[in-house]
Amino acid sequence: MDRAPGLSVRLKLTLSYTGFIMLAGALLLAAVWLFLLRYVPERALIIPGSTGTSHGVFPIRSNLLRVFAPRAAAVLAFLLVLGLGGGWILAGRMLGPLTRITGATRLASTGSLSHRIRLPGRKDEFRELADVFDSMLERLEAHVAEQQRFAANASHELRTPLAVSKALLDVARTDPNRDTGEIIDRLHAVNTRAIDLTEALLLLSRADQRSFTRxxxxxxxxxxxxxxxxxxxxxxxxxxxxxxxxxxxxxxxxxxxxxxxxxxxxxxxxxxxxxxxxxxxxxxxxxxxxxxxxxxxxxxxxxxxxxxxxxxxxxxxxxxxxxxxxxxxxxxxxxxxxxxxxxxxxxxxxxxxxxxxxxxxxxxxxxxxx
The missing domain is CATH 3.30.565.10 (Histidine kinase-like ATPase, C-terminal domain)
Structure with missing residues (x-):
């Protein structure tokens, strides 16, 4: 099937991890502002001589916002870089088993059924998939080998009566004085055996396909x-x-x-x-x-x-x-x-x-x- 090119799963996972981290960071910063900084008074009265400042009203919240905003932006930028880098590495490690499974599938599609994934490690979704795929390859390899043996044996069995029939016909043609009744009887027996073999092969095929009414x-x-x-x-x-x-x-x-x-x-x-x-x-x-x-x-x-x-x-x-x-x-x-x-x-x-x-x-x- 021809498909249009698209983003790789690794890149999609990386962007998903990064987006989640950015969203979590933004929500955390919003929570800090909403539940902490909003309770800071807008202005405060400064007592002369208490801190070395002159007497007057000092705008606390606006100053905090000017200090908080650039630092929040720096934190989000750091989370963006961390999400992209860490997400790319993490996605690569998570998709490593899938890469091996894909490689084994490509080999199987070319006719190589002897290859096995044998993914190490404890059981998880990827390893369960690899084990099922290995079992399928094993059964498929055995089935193909059985079918090849069956085809070879069937060819041999079908060739035998045909060869016997040809030999009997050659004898009848080269020796006109030979008893034709004996040759006809032997041809009848050989032909009957060939028919029985053919019917048995058809029955075997029909039963294997499960094309019958229960x-x-x-x-x-x-x-x-x-x-x-x-x-x-x-x-x-x-x-x-x-x-x-x-x-x-x-x-x-x-x-x-x-x-x-x-x-x-x-x-x-x-x-x-x-x-x-x-x-x-x-x-x-x-x-x-x-x-x-x-x-x-x-x-x-x-x-x-x-x-x-x-x-x-x-x-x-x-x-x-x-x-x-x-x-x-x-x-x-x-x-x-x-x-x-x-x-x-x-x-x-x-x-x-x-x-x-x-x-x-x-x-x-x-x-x-x-």
Missing amino acids: EHVDLSLMAEEATETLLPLAEKHGVTIETRGDITPTIGSPALLLQLTTNLVHNAIVHNLPAQGTVWVNTSVRPRTVVLTVENTGEKLTPELVSTLTEPFQRGTERIRTDHAGVGLGLAIVKTITHAHDGTLTLTPRPAGGIRVAVELPATDRHSDR
Whole structure:
């Protein structure tokens, strides 16, 4: 934004300090004249021989005024100089932290997000502003780094099916005798995976922007629907699903919360033991929140590995290519949907193997009108 040039804040503060000092000095001098000198008599009778003066009437008040006026003017001039000099120095010291904050802001505007103000001293308004600005820069830097990793990973994931499709088409063109049915089936599978990945990216973007209508939702119903939908997949993998819990009312997008629950149950099924695995789905109510918990058996995971599973395209095991391997965005979508609903997501490795995922969302009155 283009702005017309104006006075600096330091000069404005200096003039304000000077004006206040001058006003206080003028009021003090006026008070001296009003409450002290006004009671001095206008004239006084001088007794002969008492002070060495001749007999007569001496004008006291007018003489005092002639003496008082130039000295009052000198005092005001001194206060003016003191106000300008002292105000300039004092304003500079007061605005010193603001200068550092402005410099950090200019650096951030050029794209340098690693700079921190780290203003020393005890807490005051400037230092609180600097701390908030440092926290904002830290979060912004982490967000930008996450987005860069996400863009790189998404490009890699999208490039893979395109490269496979190109290779299959090259094979079909150079080898006309090759079975086209096999190539078509493989192209169909690769194309399906690319579509799934694209839809997952769109869902992740929509949830992150919070562009959805909020309605009353019961998480326990979402858990039942997700479990029923994925029951054939669980039977195929030899996994048993146990569902229990209370009515858990919250407010949000039914479609997104169903996607969240489905992703959690799907991950718990496919990342499980090779046979005779178990998935536990539980919903519970706390004083101000509702909790959806999904646990599963499986390989033992370290806390360091678990802390990275919500990043896009991260998997707890090697990247296997099966019909239910997923696109590596399951828990990333869960994290985004949870944050979009003002909730918290907690991942904890189970001592016996597997993982425990808890989604905590704000609770609503279960008897409220829909």
